[in-house]
Amino acid sequence: MAELETFPNPRPERDYEIEIVQPEFTSVCPVTGHPDFGTIHVSYVPGELCVELKSFKLWLQTYRNKGIFYEAATNEILDTLVAALAPRSMTVTGEFSARGGVSTTIHCRHDGE
Amino acid sequence: MAELETFPNPRPERDYEIEIVQPEFTSVCPVTGHPDFGTIHVSYVPGELCVELKSFKLWLQTYRNKGIFYEAATNEILDTLVAALAPRSMTVTGEFSARGGVSTTIHCRHDGE
Amino acid sequence: MAELETFPNPRPERDYEIEIVQPEFTSVCPVTGHPDFGTIHVSYVPGELCVELKSFKLWLQTYRNKGIFYEAATNEILDTLVAALAPRSMTVTGEFSARGGVSTTIHCRHDGE
Amino acid sequence: MAELETFPNPRPERDYEIEIVQPEFTSVCPVTGHPDFGTIHVSYVPGELCVELKSFKLWLQTYRNKGIFYEAATNEILDTLVAALAPRSMTVTGEFSARGGVSTTIHCRHDGE
Amino acid sequence: MAELETFPNPRPERDYEIEIVQPEFTSVCPVTGHPDFGTIHVSYVPGELCVELKSFKLWLQTYRNKGIFYEAATNEILDTLVAALAPRSMTVTGEFSARGGVSTTIHCRHDGE
Amino acid sequence: MAELETFPNPRPERDYEIEIVQPEFTSVCPVTGHPDFGTIHVSYVPGELCVELKSFKLWLQTYRNKGIFYEAATNEILDTLVAALAPRSMTVTGEFSARGGVSTTIHCRHDGE
Amino acid sequence: MAELETFPNPRPERDYEIEIVQPEFTSVCPVTGHPDFGTIHVSYVPGELCVELKSFKLWLQTYRNKGIFYEAATNEILDTLVAALAPRSMTVTGEFSARGGVSTTIHCRHDGE
Amino acid sequence: MAELETFPNPRPERDYEIEIVQPEFTSVCPVTGHPDFGTIHVSYVPGELCVELKSFKLWLQTYRNKGIFYEAATNEILDTLVAALAPRSMTVTGEFSARGGVSTTIHCRHDGE
Amino acid sequence: MAELETFPNPRPERDYEIEIVQPEFTSVCPVTGHPDFGTIHVSYVPGELCVELKSFKLWLQTYRNKGIFYEAATNEILDTLVAALAPRSMTVTGEFSARGGVSTTIHCRHDGE
Amino acid sequence: MAELETFPNPRPERDYEIEIVQPEFTSVCPVTGHPDFGTIHVSYVPGELCVELKSFKLWLQTYRNKGIFYEAATNEILDTLVAALAPRSMTVTGEFSARGGVSTTIHCRHDGE
Secondary structure: OOOOOEEEOOOOOOOOEEEEEEEEEEEEOOOOOOEEEEEEEEEEEOOOEEEOHHHHHHHHHHHOOOEOOHHHHHHHHHHHHHHHHOOOEEEEEEEEEEEOOEEEEEEEEEEOO | OOOOOEEEOOOOOOOOEEEEEEEEEEEEOOOOOOEEEEEEEEEEEOOOEEEOHHHHHHHHHHHOOOEOOHHHHHHHHHHHHHHHHOOOEEEEEEEEEEEOOEEEEEEEEEEOO | OOOOOEEEOOOOOOOOEEEEEEEEEEEEOOOOOOEEEEEEEEEEEOOOEEEOHHHHHHHHHHHOOOEOOHHHHHHHHHHHHHHHHOOOEEEEEEEEEEEOOEEEEEEEEEEOO | OOOOOEEEOOOOOOOOEEEEEEEEEEEEOOOOOOEEEEEEEEEEEOOOEEEOHHHHHHHHHHHOOOEOOHHHHHHHHHHHHHHHHOOOEEEEEEEEEEEOOEEEEEEEEEEOO | OOOOOEEEOOOOOOOOEEEEEEEEEEEEOOOOOOEEEEEEEEEEEOOOEEEOHHHHHHHHHHHOOOEOOHHHHHHHHHHHHHHHHOOOEEEEEEEEEEEOOEEEEEEEEEEOO | OOOOOEEEOOOOOOOOEEEEEEEEEEEEOOOOOOEEEEEEEEEEEOOOEEEOHHHHHHHHHHHOOOEOOHHHHHHHHHHHHHHHHOOOEEEEEEEEEEEOOEEEEEEEEEEOO | OOOOOEEEOOOOOOOOEEEEEEEEEEEEOOOOOOEEEEEEEEEEEOOOEEEOHHHHHHHHHHHOOOEOOHHHHHHHHHHHHHHHHOOOEEEEEEEEEEEOOEEEEEEEEEEOO | OOOOOEEEOOOOOOOOEEEEEEEEEEEEOOOOOOEEEEEEEEEEEOOOEEEOHHHHHHHHHHHOOOEOOHHHHHHHHHHHHHHHHOOOEEEEEEEEEEEOOEEEEEEEEEEOO | OOOOOEEEOOOOOOOOEEEEEEEEEEEEOOOOOOEEEEEEEEEEEOOOEEEOHHHHHHHHHHHOOOEOOHHHHHHHHHHHHHHHHOOOEEEEEEEEEEEOOEEEEEEEEEEOO | OOOOOEEEOOOOOOOOEEEEEEEEEEEEOOOOOOEEEEEEEEEEEOOOEEEOHHHHHHHHHHHOOOEOOHHHHHHHHHHHHHHHHOOOEEEEEEEEEEEOOEEEEEEEEEEOO
16 A cells, blocks of 8 residues: 655755645545545645655545545545654645535644644 | 534544635525625634534525525624534635625624633 | 516617626526526527516526526527517527536527528 | 817728727616716728727717617717728627626627628 | 715624725816726725615715816725724725826725724 | 436427536546546537436546546547437547646547438 | 848748747837837748747837837838748737727738739 | 926825836846836835826836846835835835746835834 | 657547647757747647657657757657658647747648548 | 856845746756756845846756756755855745646745844
């Protein structure tokens, strides 16, 4: 199974921000079984580690056939990235496509100690 | 009649924000009897409960043939959601279509205790 | 019940085109009972008669609580306007909001004899 | 009162097209007395004469407090310009602001002999 | 002459914001006599009173044939609305069309005591 | 397995056009195994039958875990819809997301006899 | 003074189209002495010669302090380019900034023999 | 030579903001002699005086054939306006067109005492 | 060196269109040695062969450090693709970034026999 | 090799901001050898020195065939500019094109002492 890979932050003495946008997120609604679609935005100030982009993409693909709600998915992506990277701070936003005309966006933030 | 349903917040120990946009709100002007149209934006930091999206959509549809002014509708939607969810904070914005060239937007905010 | 009103074409000796756009069309799905939303575009070359805009708006509002499919609604709007106006030609387009991610547009045309 | 002024076409041996857009047209609804707003587009192939732009702007301002319907205004602007310029061909489009959610556009064309 | 009408704020115990946009403002330049065009934005936190929208539209139409500079018009609209509504705070912005390529916007704010 | 359902064309005596857009198409690259994403546009003049939209959505979801190239998928969608609907004419366009910076769109057309 | 330079068409046996857009054209109104601004679009099918882009830019700069009307400028640019390049066909469009709210675009075309 | 003209602030007892945008600024590069193009934005809180717009436009035209760098021009425009108007505060932004693919914007601010 | 690879057209009995867009084309100006940037659009009706997208991307990268004019590059890309694919028809458009404010687009077309 | 050139800040007694945008940055991925593309934004408050724009453009071109990661490139551009200019503060943003659907932006900031 896909795992998040990391590489050493090339400039750890500076607080700077890395934004990553993946507009091709898809998972499955645990109630209806229908696919959900969305865009995942990650923004973080790295500590010692940065996430390797290709492994990030492959890891997000593990949600493709997984049943999960929007609120849980966005929080879980944040928790997993925080565990892997120990960032100084991180925000994850999940912007999901409209269902029945109604669209939803979830914004979660973690501040490192 | 449609009722708001809730589900337990999957990550209550974190303050995070849920935004919901419904661009298909419609009600009736209590003076002229003509239909009004608008977009309702809800943004909140959940406490113990989140609103279930399908019940939210159905509940907003109960305004379809109801006579109500913009200012009252937007405040009432906020009050009803606050009563049902007890959010840490919540904003409701009603963005209404132009009438006679003039368009109106109402922004209401509730801060929990 | 609302009826379409007409007025005499002020320049019948010239073939010219009148476009009308109503972005606030709503009807009800005959299967699910849920509201549908769309934009109705009418474009015609008037013969002896033009449609009066306010009566057109009120007449379209009669679909508000009517159960009808997109294909039937768009064709019926064209047929009713053709019967009332006897235009030299007319196009009606119904552009309906996405349901389950899928959006639909219907284009119908009538050529007068 | 403002009159349309003309100047000789600097290149009458070539068929070429002049487009003019005035987004600040306003007149008055003859029924309600309320102001109407719109954009007038003129496009023509000049014959011997071109319209002088400042006089065109001033002449369109004569509609400011005049009661006239959209269909009549657009046709009248075309007829007046055709009479003044004898163009090889001319199109006038009046694109009017929404009233009661409904917006209207009128396209008229004259082909010279 | 048109007068501003008001109605009681339906939720005076909450500080919330009402935005109104009228893109069809027109007045006359007091120097050249030429028409000016602009968009008026009003945003306020109501006290005991809200402005009734139709009377607001009609009252703004009284500027149609009045000679007034942009700076004076925007301040005067704010002063008149403040006198009529006694809002907790109010901002009026006048965004005027380009003249000679140059466009101008005026932002005025009143804070109630 | 999902099957395309149809319903009788409500106005078969008129040639009119039905457009359907599904921006949430996804399949799998048969070479790399990575997911592909795209938008499927269908436009047709119905004969005796129209496609039922919900079954269309479910049927397109059968591509979710299927390995297929863009050119084959677009042609296969057209062939399957033509077989099910016998339309007077039909166009299918598959607009696929960029890979390595390069994006691809396939346009296929069928004309009925 | 700046002169148009040319270079041999690298593929004269094929009819193909070259489009050039210069959004920084400026000249002077011969009546008021005020500067005019616009975008010049040139599109042509080359014969034996193509225009060298830097010389084209410098040559258009010779209009900077020249008094000339829009109609004359656009036709003159076409005539000069046709004389220098003998293209198989050429279109020149001058799209000029609004003056007094009114904007103007001139489209001229030459077809080679 | 063109001079900046002023008029008395009609509402000096209120701090309000006046924004002016001129998208037709042009000067000359002192090194290459080539024309530069840009948009000048001025935003200020007037003290006793406001700048008259037509004189502002004419005064900015004095840069048309003047050799000056972007940084110097933007600062000089701010210094001249501050000297003429003694505003409570003023910002001048010069947004210059790309050269060699690279575009530049200069933001300067003056705070009155 | 990178070579164009092909694969058999999956539906050769149908005339359909394949569009490919590469917005990351870069080459070098043969006169100044400076890099040029552009977008290459290819659109073709395949005969027996389709171009494999990854090899197409790698082959376009061979222009990265090659000195070539826009007109020659666009024609050469068309000629090479036609030689490799023998399409029923093909259009190549090169849309190049502005230099000195002036931008250029080249449209070339080949019709197979 | 290209070197950054500077010129004296024309207004060192004022803190003002200079923004530079280069949308034509390209380098090479050190792992795959494939080209990367992006836009570099620099924004700074100059001290005694400003960067000369042409030398900046040429210096950024030295990355064209250099293998470097996004995070390292953006930090290195900031460090080099800070060393050359000793700005009061500076931000460098690298906004890189999508790879595998995922796009990345790096924001770095330096505050002078």
